[in-house]
Amino acid sequence: MSLDQSIPVFRRGYRLQWEEVQNCHVILYPEGMAKLNDSATMILELVDGKRSLAEIVLALNTRFPEAGGVDDDVADFFAAAREQKWIIFREPL
Known part of the structure; x- marks a missing residue:
């Protein structure tokens, strides 16, 4: 599964x-x-x-075009959120 197509969700209780x-x-x-x-x-x-992670990145790039692409920043954020155990990723249905 490509991480870009995976769907971030809050862990149970978060x-x-x-x-x-x-x-x-x-x-x-x-x-x-x-x-x-x-x-x-x-x-x-x-x-x-x-x-999906890719859809979230696209939405943020669309909302903030002046940022010149937030792909790496968003990926880094989700890596940190996963490390903090706030987020898990699941496969698309």
Whole structure:
């Protein structure tokens, strides 16, 4: 399976949420939470269990054409999110 076609999903028990007290989006999980910056939030808001990694990259490149391509940055982010155990990847249906 190509990683580009794999679909990122939040691990069970993990979710993206606006946290009023923190005044930012966070990843909530059983052991706590992680505060997110705006870039991380924009990426994770596209994680819907339907879009592939390639589709997420395309959506971000379309939204931010002035960035000149976010492919590597998004791939690096998802590698870190996977390492943090926020995200898993599944094969397309």
